[in-house]
Amino acid sequence: DTGVSQDPRHKITKRGQNVTFRCDPISEHNRLYWYRQTLGQGPEFLTYFQNEAQLEKSRLLSDRFSAERPKGSFSTLEIQRTEQGDSAMYLCASSYNRGGGVAVNTGELFFGEGSRLTVL
């Protein structure tokens, strides 16, 4: 399977614990995105990387959240001192961006199946 893969698919943790999610994008994709989705809502943007550089972070990404993409391939999203409000589906997506803006890029994101976090 050459799609976006996420691990673990489901994590149950106690409040105050740290958790880490991993995302492996499609191999030739240079952009990687993290989104959060809560029940009945659409995905909310958290952050994205162009290769290894983190280019934008949402205000939703508090100091307890950190994302890395050290070699421009896989990425990790760590949540420290989890709170019940962190319970959500964390989605990873990737794309290939050629530069040159909308004229040459499709804008299509390829999503993984998500990592569901439950904080007790």
Add this chain to the structure above:
Amino acid sequence: GDSVTQMEGPVTLSEEAFLTINCTYTATGYPSLFWYVQYPGEGLQLLLKATKADDKGSNKGFEATYRKETTSFHLEKGSVQVSDSAVYFCALGSGGYNKLIFGAGTRLAVHP
């Protein structure tokens, strides 16, 4: 900031019925518009897109036309099937495709 508003679901239809899911947007500039679909147990996948005003995106019998004057991108299908049961998300490309902004999603249930 940029935002997307979709009609609330769930939408329940009988097979072969006509489908419309409304989507309106607020954005600076001229964003590209998308419909994504999420089938049960699967990740989101692109259904169709339109990159400029009056463009019509189409795929699998679904269509949507980019209407700048009404800032809308309504999804339509002439005859739905049970296999179309899923959650549909309208989205806009913000900041030159730097990110997508999604609506809340509309769940569609099609019964035989």
